[in-house]
Amino acid sequence: MNARAFAFATSLAARVLAQPPPCSPVVSGDRELAAQIGEAVEARQHVDRCASVDVTRSASGIVIVVVLADGRSTRRIVERDVDVVPAVEALLLVPQPPAPAASTAEETQPLEPITPVLQRGVVERPPTTLTAARTSGVRAELSVFSGGRVGDAQTSLGAGAFAFLDVGHWLVGVGGRVDDFQGMNVAPDAVAISVSALLGRRFGERSIALDLYAGPALSIATNEPSAYFAPRVLAGARVTFGARSLLRAFVGVDADFGSSAGGSATSPRLSPWSAGLLVGATVGMP
Numbered sequence: 001m002n003a004r005a006f007a008f009a010t011s012l013a014a015r016v017l018a019q020p021p022p023c024s025p026v027v028s029g030d031r032e033l034a035a036q037i038g039e040a041v042e043a044r045q046h047v048d049r050c051a052s053v054d055v056t057r058s059a060s061g062i063v064i065v066v067v068l069a070d071g072r073s074t075r076r077i078v079e080r081d082v083d084v085v086p087a088v089e090a091l092l093l094v095p096q097p098p099a100p101a102a103s104t105a106e107e108t109q110p111l112e113p114i115t116p117v118l119q120r121g122v123v124e125r126p127p128t129t130l131t132a133a134r135t136s137g138v139r140a141e142l143s144v145f146s147g148g149r150v151g152d153a154q155t156s157l158g159a160g161a162f163a164f165l166d167v168g169h170w171l172v173g174v175g176g177r178v179d180d181f182q183g184m185n186v187a188p189d190a191v192a193i194s195v196s197a198l199l200g201r202r203f204g205e206r207s208i209a210l211d212l213y214a215g216p217a218l219s220i221a222t223n224e225p226s227a228y229f230a231p232r233v234l235a236g237a238r239v240t241f242g243a244r245s246l247l248r249a250f251v252g253v254d255a256d257f258g259s260s261a262g263g264s265a266t267s268p269r270l271s272p273w274s275a276g277l278l279v280g281a282t283v284g285m286p
Contacts, residue, residue: 029055040085066091139166141284151271156181171200194219196234209243232258244286252278
């Protein structure tokens with residue numbers, strides 16, 4: 001009896017030692033998302049627990065890279081935080097052995113392969129026009145605004161528009177503005193029309209985004225029948241609310257600088273500097 005018990009214990013110990021040590025998924029990248037993935041995977045069965053997962057944020061979305069224990073790897077991009085955990089669970093899913101063959105011909109009919117919900121609803125869906133444009137990193141937008149400026153013994157009220165292309169958070173665009181001048185040495189009904197070419201950078205893209213931009217401008221100061229041209233430099237910053245919406249509002253500040261030469265008794269002499277506030281709305285790709 002003792003010999004049989006010893007042999008049984010030895011066999012059981014050999015089988016236990018022969019089993020590979022348990023694994024835990026290695027998750028890296030964004031801390032908040034990594035913590036959510038770790039909790040979800042630990043609670044799931046039939047997933048590859050020896051895989052490694054890296055999740056990072058980029059301009060095109062949330063990038064998920066999974067490397068399985070056997071060396072195979074895959075990469076997915078999702079748009080929202082809530083899509084990350086289902087995507088990782090689908091990528092780590094281990095196929096289960098098929099059920100025993102049924103005894104009747106009706107039960108042995110082949111079943112159609114099951115496509116994971118992730119691939120059908122999130123990852124593999126055909127992109128819409130807006131989704132494809134956002135994934136490519138290029139977005140177009142048009143803004144209109146009104147605002148006021150103060151300068152060297154001058155004030156003005158005006159309105160204008162911007163048109164920007166957002167290329168990976170870099171802004172390229174043009175702007176235009178019309179101002180009605182008030183102040184010393186300014187004739188009644190004097191106006192200035194400005195056009196500008198702008199470059200800038202966008203920071204943040206969720207509920208709030210900050211845009212910084214600057215570029216050369218050309219102003220035409222006029223009060224019929226006289227007018228003169230003045231080169232200027234425009235710089236500004238604006239904060240956009242609801243940056244991922246189709247229609248969003250913004251507030252900002254801007255300033256322009258340039259020569260004060262020119263002008264006459266009937267056309268305004270532009271101040272060497274002016275700065276002010278602007279308020280407007282933007283319509284464009286979310």
